[in-house]
Amino acid sequence: MTSEETPVTSKAELNDELKALLLRAYENGIDVEGGFECRNGVEHPDWDVIVTEVEKNDHSE
Known part of the structure; x- marks a missing residue:
């Protein structure tokens, strides 16, 4: 994480x-x-x- 990034603290x-x-x-x-693959040491x-791409429905944002 760089100094410009904010930590991710929730899903x-x-x-x-x-x-x-x-x-x-x-x-x-x-x-x-x-x-x-995300290898992290x-x-x-x-x-x-x-x-995977998913089909859009009528309620997609």
């Missing part, structure tokens, strides 16, 4: 950050669908993230 904030990241990537021509857990 809602995590969701907001993920949405913003995915949108920025999509708008810059990156295919965001698929699997991503020995002191933190690793994660596997799967991104």
